[in-house]
Every structure is written in C-alpha cells, then in structure tokens.
Amino acid sequence: MKFIGEGSIAVFLAMAVGVSPALAVENRPEALSLPELLQELRQANPDLQAAKSQVEAMQARVPAARGLPPPKIGVEFEEIPRGTFKVNQATVIYSLLQSIPFPGKLSLRHQVALAEAQRAAAVFKKAELDLTTQLKRAYYDLFLIDRELEIQGEQRIWLDQALESARARYGSGGIAQGELLRAQSEALEAANQIEVLGHRRRGLEAHLNHLLNRPVEGRVGRPAEMVLEPVPSGPEELVARALENQPELLVFKFSAERAEADWKLAKRELLPDLETMVELRDPAMGPVGPWDLTLALVLPFWFWTKQKYGVKVALFNRESAEHAFQGARNEAARQVHENWHEAKAAYDTAKLCRDSLIPLASQSVASEMASYQSGRGSFMELLDALRMLAERRRVYYQHLAGLEQRIILLEQAVGVALRKEHS
Numbered sequence: 001m002k003f004i005g006e007g008s009i010a011v012f013l014a015m016a017v018g019v020s021p022a023l024a025v026e027n028r029p030e031a032l033s034l035p036e037l038l039q040e041l042r043q044a045n046p047d048l049q050a051a052k053s054q055v056e057a058m059q060a061r062v063p064a065a066r067g068l069p070p071p072k073i074g075v076e077f078e079e080i081p082r083g084t085f086k087v088n089q090a091t092v093i094y095s096l097l098q099s100i101p102f103p104g105k106l107s108l109r110h111q112v113a114l115a116e117a118q119r120a121a122a123v124f125k126k127a128e129l130d131l132t133t134q135l136k137r138a139y140y141d142l143f144l145i146d147r148e149l150e151i152q153g154e155q156r157i158w159l160d161q162a163l164e165s166a167r168a169r170y171g172s173g174g175i176a177q178g179e180l181l182r183a184q185s186e187a188l189e190a191a192n193q194i195e196v197l198g199h200r201r202r203g204l205e206a207h208l209n210h211l212l213n214r215p216v217e218g219r220v221g222r223p224a225e226m227v228l229e230p231v232p233s234g235p236e237e238l239v240a241r242a243l244e245n246q247p248e249l250l251v252f253k254f255s256a257e258r259a260e261a262d263w264k265l266a267k268r269e270l271l272p273d274l275e276t277m278v279e280l281r282d283p284a285m286g287p288v289g290p291w292d293l294t295l296a297l298v299l300p301f302w303f304w305t306k307q308k309y310g311v312k313v314a315l316f317n318r319e320s321a322e323h324a325f326q327g328a329r330n331e332a333a334r335q336v337h338e339n340w341h342e343a344k345a346a347y348d349t350a351k352l353c354r355d356s357l358i359p360l361a362s363q364s365v366a367s368e369m370a371s372y373q374s375g376r377g378s379f380m381e382l383l384d385a386l387r388m389l390a391e392r393r394r395v396y397y398q399h400l401a402g403l404e405q406r407i408i409l410l411e412q413a414v415g416v417a418l419r420k421e422h423s
Helices: 006-017 034-044 046-064 107-172 178-209 237-243 247-268 307-373 380-416
Strands: 072-078 091-100 275-281 291-297
Touching: 034 107, 046 107, 091 107, 091 307, 107 178, 107 247, 107 307, 178 380, 237 247, 237 380, 247 275, 247 307, 307 380
Parallel strands: none
Antiparallel strands: 072 091, 091 275, 275 291
C-alpha cells in the first residue's frame, strides 16, 4: 500500500484553509523548526522581556544593600545675640552625622537582597520555561493536526476510489442504491472533516503567532516528521535533577533563604546601632578649628512592642517558607514520576502501532480494496478496513505527539531540556 506523498498533503492542507490546490505545493509555508521557534520566542516575547528587566532591577539592588545609611550634613548657628537675627555674629558649627549599624546587620541585609535577586532570577526562568512549554505544546498540537489532515486526506482518496467503484457496480446492478448512498455519505463526511481540521489549524497558528509576537493572522509552516524516541533517563535520576534545576522549586528555595536571613536580621535589630557626629567650630579660626566628636547609641528601647514582634513575624515567615519548600519538593517528585510513566506508556503504544498494527491494517485495506474493485467484497468490509487503518495511524500519531507532550511536562518538572531539539 502507498500512502499519499508530500505534494498531496500540501493539497489537502490548502483545501482545508481555502488556498487554491493548484498553488498549494508552490506556495506552501516553510517547514517549522522547533529550535528556531524557541530562539525567536526568547528574543521576541514581550512578557519574557519584561520579566528579564525585572531580574536586572533586582540584581542592581544587591550592591546597594551593603552600603551604610546616608550621612547627614548640617550647619548650626550658636549664640545668636538675643532679640536679633544677626547670624553673622553667631558661632558657626558644621556637623557630619553618620549612623553605623551594629556589626552583622549590613551583611544580613546583603543576604536578604541577594536572596531576593536569586528568587527574581528563578521567577524569570519559570516564566521562560512556562512560555517555552506553551510553544512546544502548540508545536506538537500543530504536528498532530497536520497528521490528522494527512490521514483524512488519504481516507478521502480511498473513499473517492471506492465511490467510483460503487457507481460502476450500481450502474451494472451489482449493488443496491443504499450502498451507493452510504459511499457518497462517507466521502462527503471525509471532505467536511478536512475543512474542520483546517479551521482548528488556523486557531493553533494564531496561538503560536501570539507567543512569538507575530501578527496572529499569519500563516505558519508544517512541523517536520518526528522520530519515535525512547523516554530519557529514569524517574529517580530526573527527580534528582529537578531538585537542582526546577525554577519553581528554586523560587521556594530562595524564598526560604530570604526568610532565614530576614529572621536573623530581625534578631540583630534588637542590638544598638552607633551614631557618630563630628562638629567643626568657627572655621574662621583656621583650616582646622576646634572640633567636637559625639558618639551615641541607638537603643531599641521599644523592643517589647516593636522589634520583639518583628522577630516573631520573621520566625513565622521562615517556618512557612520552609514548609512551602518541602511541599514544592514533594510536588516536583510527583510530577516527574507521573509524567515519566505516562510517557513510557505512550512510547510503548506508539512503537506497537508503528511496528505491527499499522502494517497489518495497511495490508487489510489493500486486500479489501482489490476485492471490492473486482466485484467480490462489500463496501462495509472495505469501510471497516479503511477505518481501522485510519484509527491505527491516528493512535500512533496521538501517542507519538502525546509522548513528546509528556516529555515537555517532564522538562517543566525537571527544569532542563530532555530532547536536543528542545534546548
């Protein structure tokens, strides 16, 4: 049995979306390359660019967290004559005030800012992974629609041939009118299904164009043929990789680290800061006149109503973040195991269809078509054979695409690409 070729596929796709079949092969859009689409997504998607700018803003805050509080510079006019505003007769004092946090506070503030920046980077990677997951799923949905169009196109060719034979046999009195009408009905239904699939394809094109920041009405090419590949690695190895790489898990991890540093900083806020003030009196007396040095401690005097409860809040936040992190680890392991076993089931089914079921169904169709055209078989037997072949091929492509869809979900759960073309 011979399946329809690439040219015929293009014709059926063109008929489905309203393009002249005569121009279908010549004007067919370029074939889609998943790696190129992923690269375009990372460069063009506005949501991704906004998230990237947010990460850069958070990273720019990290160095500032180590800095001392801003100094205060002041001028004081002392001993102004009573009842006057003669500041030129007063003693002028210039002051510089600098607050120095208790040792360890600045480093903890830096740890908090660093954890926030790392969390923002993980949020960005999660957004990137979510968008690339959407793109890859749309790509494989498009692949499945095109293969369904291919199957329906092939079915239409077979049904048209069967309809011609039915008309010839009806004209010679070999079959009843009901069998002819059934053949006509099946041919019309196959043509309508091609049109329906064409509309669904246009919807997927709009979704793909939206992700790529293209005009949604633009046409996209046809995904390339896929090779059936086994499921990579094992679930335990993938769980270990997920704990190190999954962006959502890293968000919880850095949130827990930030909460830990915030709790330590809250406890350190119970300790006094140092304030230093240098005063220079009457610079007219020389380049360095008399000067004063003042040292003061900033005491957390109201700790029982302020800092004490700040420590409690930070402690509860730390415990909450730790529990959330543990829950995220459990969820990552569940996702890996669930999707790995679903992927393995899809691979086994697709392999069975490709190696055994489809060849047997193809031989059955060829046999029934030859029998029917020679006037021996019935249309219902031929129709059953055609439907069986279509169903076997449909199941194969569904599980082939389903395998890659599960691989995509595994990649989302693990946080790294598991196929070369997905990286």
